[in-house]
Amino acid sequence: AQRVTQPEKLLSVFKGAPVELKCNYSYSGSPELFWYVQYSRQRLQLLLRHISRESIKGFTADLNKGETSFHLKKPFAQEEDSAMYYCALALVTGGGNKLTFGTGTQLKVEL
Amino acid sequence: GAGVSQSPSNKVTEKGKDVELRCDPISGHTALYWYRQSLGQGLEFLIYFQGNSAPDKSGLPSDRFSAERTGGSVSTLTIQRTQQEDSAVYLCASSLLFSGTGYTFGSGTRLTVV
Numbered sequence: 001a002q003r004v005t006q007p008e009k010l011l012s013v014f015k016g017a018p019v020e021l022k023c024n025y026s027y028s029g030s031p032e033l034f035w036y037v038q039y040s041r042q043r044l045q046l047l048l049r050h051i052s053r054e055s056i057k058g059f060t061a062d063l064n065k066g067e068t069s070f071h072l073k074k075p076f077a078q079e080e081d082s083a084m085y086y087c088a089l090a091l092v093t094g095g096g097n098k099l100t101f102g103t104g105t106q107l108k109v110e111l
Numbered sequence: 112g113a114g115v116s117q118s119p120s121n122k123v124t125e126k127g128k129d130v131e132l133r134c135d136p137i138s139g140h141t142a143l144y145w146y147r148q149s150l151g152q153g154l155e156f157l158i159y160f161q162g163n164s165a166p167d168k169s170g171l172p173s174d175r176f177s178a179e180r181t182g183g184s185v186s187t188l189t190i191q192r193t194q195q196e197d198s199a200v201y202l203c204a205s206s207l208l209f210s211g212t213g214y215t216f217g218s219g220t221r222l223t224v225v
Contacts, residue, residue, distance in 0.1 A: 044216040049213055099144075
């Protein structure tokens with residue numbers, strides 16, 4: 001069965017410091033991975049997906065199939081990056097993408 | 112609509128009562144999902160709809176939970192004889208069939224069972 005692991009419940013960094021939110025997955029097929037973000041009092045929203053290989057709000061994530069990881073990185077943290085971050089793995093089933101989420105990492109950027 | 116709409120936004124109910132949670136997905140999105148978000152538990156998959164049918168209901172915690180979708184649009188999640196452990200935020204999301212862009216989530220219904 002597919003599984004997503006986010007080992008850190010809370011990550012606290014100073015403004016301007018690099019950020020790395022860890023995500024590991026287990027899946028026997030070809031993975032499709034996403035990062036979702038939930039800012040305080042806002043709805044959960046898509047941050048980025050691995051197939052687009054894009055950078056959103058300065059964040060990037062590279063799929064490493066050898067290490068089965070999809071860590072989220074940003075070189076210089078900003079205060080507005082404080083939020084809850086969820087890594088998710090898509091399983092194509094019955095014509096739709098069923099997402100399996102990790103338990104999330106709360107990122108706190110301190111001044 | 113422009114986004115996924117959920118109602119009510121908050122619901123406080125007494126233990127043992129039934130509750131109905133509503134989700135109105137983005138127009139044209141054929142796939143609809145229900146998740147439960149509990150503190151420290153992340154997002155727990157409940158059920159998935161493709162059109163009006165539910166190919167995957169493996170995440171429903173017990174037979175007190177049921178869901179339906181009508182007209183390929185609005186979905187209702189029903190919890191019968193609510194228990195305190197049912198307290199959580201219930202999230203609905205929708206997506207295009209075979210969408211690689213991920214889901215669009217609603218703002219959720221916060222259910223508190225007292």
